Amino acid sequence: MPxxxxxxxxxxxxxxxxxxxxxxxTYVRRMLAAGAxxxxxxxxxxxxxxxxxxHGGNPAFAFLELDVSDEDQVTGIFARILDMGLxxxxxxxxAAITGELLMGAGKPFPDxxxxxxxxxxxxxxxxxxxxxxxxxxxxRDIVGKWPVKLINVASMYxxxxxxxxxxxxxxxxxxxxxxATKAGIHGLTLWLAAYWARxxxxxxxIAPGAVFNGHSEEFQRRVGGLVxxxxxxxPDEIADAMLFLCSDQSDYITGQIHHVDxxxxxW
Ligand SMILES: NC(=O)c1ccc[n+]([C@@H]2O[C@H](COP(=O)([O-])OP(=O)(O)OC[C@H]3O[C@@H](n4cnc5c(N)ncnc54)[C@H](O)[C@@H]3O)[C@@H](O)[C@H]2O)c1
Numbered sequence: 001m002p003x004x005x006x007x008x009x010x011x012x013x014x015x016x017x018x019x020x021x022x023x024x025x026t027y028v029r030r031m032l033a034a035g036a037x038x039x040x041x042x043x044x045x046x047x048x049x050x051x052x053x054x055h056g057g058n059p060a061f062a063f064l065e066l067d068v069s070d071e072d073q074v075t076g077i078f079a080r081i082l083d084m085g086l087x088x089x090x091x092x093x094x095a096a097i098t099g100e101l102l103m104g105a106g107k108p109f110p111d112x113x114x115x116x117x118x119x120x121x122x123x124x125x126x127x128x129x130x131x132x133x134x135x136x137x138x139x140r141d142i143v144g145k146w147p148v149k150l151i152n153v154a155s156m157y158x159x160x161x162x163x164x165x166x167x168x169x170x171x172x173x174x175x176x177x178x179x180a181t182k183a184g185i186h187g188l189t190l191w192l193a194a195y196w197a198r199x200x201x202x203x204x205x206i207a208p209g210a211v212f213n214g215h216s217e218e219f220q221r222r223v224g225g226l227v228x229x230x231x232x233x234x235p236d237e238i239a240d241a242m243l244f245l246c247s248d249q250s251d252y253i254t255g256q257i258h259h260v261d262x263x264x265x266x267w
Contacts (some may be wrong), residue, residue: 002241008247009036015081015088016040017068017134018051018095022213024152025054026235026243028094031252032060034243038212039068039081039088042095050066062086068130069122077134078141090246093131093152093185099172100213120177127181127187135192143189145201151245152189154207156261160184166222182207185256191210193255202254204245208238209261228263 014031018024019040028051031038040055041064042048048063055061063082067073081088102108109119115187131152161207164219186205210223212232224230235266241260244250259265 001109001148004030004033005243006033008036008243009221012036012090012246013086013088013168014038014090014092014246015077016092016094017066017130018042018173020045020051021094021098021127022100023208023235023238025051025247026239027094028061029056030236030243031246032058032240034247036060036246038062038084039064039084041077042071043067045055056092056175066102068093068134071133074130074133074137078137078237082141087146088142088149089136089147090149092242092246093150095130095152096127096181097178099174099178100169102175103172108172109177111173115176118157119175123175123177124181127178128184133186135154138201139196143196143201146201149194149246150189150196150201150203151242152185152203152205154205154257155179155182155208156209156259156264157258158186158205160265162215163226166226169233170216170219189257190255202251204253204255205243205257206238207257207259207261207265209233209259209264211235211238226258226264226267227261228266231262233260233262 005132014036016024016027019028020042028038038059039062040051044065052063066077120142135150157174157179167173189203189205220232223232238260244249
């Protein structure tokens with residue numbers, strides 16, 4: 001069972017990209033409960049509206065529209081936050097084009113042979129260039145001014161290959177650009193952790209395992225067979241680790257990839 005640690009993030013101001021997804025929404029809820037001030041962001045649309053409906057009445061919650069693939073929007077993001085009188089000390093590069101997102105939009109990526117350069121580049125632009133642009137803007141606007149933590153979000157499919165056969169007959173599949181960007185994001189973590197280490201900034205990667213989100217019994221069985229603990233994760237179990245990384249308890253940890261995957265990566 002996930003455990004709430006009241007006050008774990010008291011005094012923290014957390015800025016999250018792509019906050020309206022299954023994990024982002026969980027982080028927002030758990031961080032507010034842990035005493036953080038949360039600046040959520042996402043593309044405009046139903047996920048953003050749900051976040052605002054869920055938390056709009058909470059004075060510790062704010063929402064900003066942000067497309068991380070848009071350089072002008074990212075360039076202005078910390079100025080907007082500072083103008084609100086807020087000083088983010090934790091930033092989560094969480095936004096991504098994911099298999100779930102594509103399936104939900106009725107546009108799963110085609111098989112590898114039919115993957116277009118534009119699909120590949122669109123994924124790189126959001127998942128990797130977007131994270132780079134957010135980090136670059138942190139460097140320009142906040143790093144060195146007060147202690148800050150950057151957490152980049154990778155995946156179990158960053159340093160490990162997918163078992164392609166588990167997707168046979170499923171309405172979704174893993175796609176090449178996803179793993180390429182998730183491996184790349186840890187490269188960004190390593191580079192930046194060293195670059196910012198003497199400027200009161202830590203940088204870490206979290207690599208979540210397969211998170212249950214209404215998947216079929218058959219898919220759960222297939223994934224479970226690849227995981228030491230034999231099952232998919234609950235979103236709150238990823239949030240438990242994320243909250244730790246956002247908290248003061250992680251102050252001496254930088255440049256690491258944190259696998260939260262029930263043992264998938266160990267096999
Ligand atoms: N759910 C999982 O099983 C899982 C496993 C490993 C890693 N992850 C990673 O965790 C993170 C969150 O995943 P999730 O499951 O909540 O995904 P999700 O698909 O439910 O949500 C992704 C969010 O990113 C947003 N987004 C997409 N493009 C954007 C853009 N250009 N600008 C701003 N926001 C944009 C979407 O609107 C959406 O709210 C992602 O980085 C994902 O790759 C998820």
